[in-house]
Amino acid sequence: MSSQFHLLGERRFRPFFLTQFLGAFNDNLFKNALVVLLTFQTASWTTLSPALLSNLAAGIFILPFFLFSASAGQLADKYDKARLTRLVKVLEMAIMLVALAGFLLHSLTVLFSALFLLGCHSTLFGPVKYALLPQHLHEEELVGGNALVEAGTFVAILIGTLVGGLLAGLDNGDVWIAGGGLIVAVVGYLTSRGIPPAPAPAPDLRINPNPFTETWRNIGFARQNQTVFLAIMGISWFWLYGALFLAQFPAYAKGVLGGGEGTVTLLLATFTIGIGLGSLLCEKLSGGHVEIGLVPFGSIGLTLFGLDLAFASPAVLPPGAPLAIGEVLTQPGMLRVLLALMMLGVFGGFFIVPLYAMLQSRSAPAQRARIIAANNILNALFMVAGALAAGSLLGAGLSIPVLFGVAAIMNAAVAIYIYKLVPEFLLRFIIWLLVHTVYRLRTEGLQHIPEEGPAVIVCNHVSFVDALVIAAASRRPIRFVMDHRIFRWPVLSFVFRHSRAIPIAPAKEDPAMMESAFAEVSQALAAGELIGLFPEGRITGDGELCPFRPGITRILQANPVPVVPMALRGLWGSMFSRKDGPVLSRPLRRGLFSRIELVAGEAQAPETVSLPSLQLQVAELRGDWR
Known part of the structure; x- marks a missing residue:
């Protein structure tokens, strides 16, 4: 888990994280302190009931999300998000001064105005907050970065709520609330100055001032x-x-x-x-x-x-x-x-x-x-x-x-x-469950899979779940070409269908299906997709590689794309392999969480690929561990 925490030490994330943490903290400090203060000192402020005031405060805070979110999204797409963040923090400091004035004047109207403005502050920062992360983080860091942001936000909500309640209970609590909020806002502004530039993706965007039509457009x-x-x-x-x-x-x-x-x-x-x-x-x-x-x-x-x-x-x-x-x-x-x-x-x-x-x-x-x-x-x-x-x-x-x-x-x-x-959610869950219950998967060399554009993935064929293991490890979707019998295997057929696998049959069995499969492979590669192949054409019966068939050669002749060799290690002998008899003949013979590996080699240019060299590469990647 250390990989996500290293982000806290980097300038492209730490200042942003601290800024959003302090913003969430301040929102909840002021909101909860105001509710507590009004609940226990209602008579000195208004004749309204505490329950009504609490619900009114919640409604006033959330109202700007309906009114100004569409405008906030336009601003975040049109202008540098780091600069917008600093401007939002300046607004937060001004809001705390309004809150201080409300306490000094003993004016509920001014305080609720400050609460409304604080809702505007959160509304403006929302699109900036989540749209900035993909600009500063790599794809493999997005989950970790979002995890830290979500964890930090909820911790900030908790601490802000507790501190707000404590400040409201102090003598001269109104001054403590406004003063504390102002200090937090100033610190938030200082941390925001460290956020690196996040250039606008649509600087020529024309701002639509109508929040209703723009909201509908954004949903579109x-x-x-x-x-x-x-x-x-x-x-x-x-x-x-x-x-x-x-x-x-x-x-x-x-x-x-x-x-x-x-x-x-x-x-x-x-x-x-x-x-x-x-x-x-x-x-x-x-x-x-x-x-x-x-x-x-x-x-x-x-x-x-x-x-x-x-x-x-x-x-x-x-x-x-x-x-x-x-x-x-x-x-x-x-x-x-x-x-x-x-x-x-x-x-x-x-x-x-x-x-x-x-x-x-x-x-x-x-x-x-x-x-x-x-x-x-x-x-x-x-x-x-x-x-x-x-x-x-x-x-x-x-x-x-x-x-x-x-x-x-x-x-x-x-x-x-x-x-x-969207069956993709359930599909990925089944795949995730497989590699986190039956197996413990370790990967190596997956950076050789191109980030974009077409390529063919080739791998040894050890078990009925090889395609699922590879799909679980790959950041990009892979369309596998597989034997039509495996494609129709109970339960797994759901996964294969919704991952758009391509069923194929030998020419002597169903020549029309074979030609249809090669045509679909060509279309997928022309569209820039990844194709996965098991060149042996069948699952091994003894754990060793079978001779590679010429289908890969035909594909490369029609579609000269890079080829990424891979090898699965440790699947021979698992319940989905054919060791000691048919598949599933001895379920969980190796128990749960058995260790397996997927290793990828450097991508090969299509003109350098031959069946013997490709088989040798896969064999070398696999090594002695079957």
């Missing part, structure tokens, strides 16, 4: 790529789901667990730690590249532990409430509640980090900030809809634990719907 950009749009929908659903749980913590702590403010803090801290752990583990579990196979894994955990939290919650309020935090912890089932809450956070990290990384990597660079702006608008819309739905259900008599259970079931339904529309 996102909808051009179905996978990107469904990633946005998945991210928005996560924020609805997470915000629904977070919003219930105070009432859940008091009315279900029998605790007080300390219990609310405990629940928030447990969930935040879980999000941080899940986010940071993403880089380790994804092997350093954008692995959307973690998204279904995350959605499964979000459902299971949401249901577990519902069932683990006490059915009856503990006697003696409100209880001190130590007494709450000794209640039966409380550790199960905290474990369920932490695992909700962990699987939430698995769910959200790959989606953000995929959104960044697959969005058109010239429109990336505007697509992220569309994401922010939909996030806000989903959170508001979730709050209204939760309020309606609770008003209809549902208990908070039952609300958690309903949300978990809805999460499962939404996940199934998304994966049905």
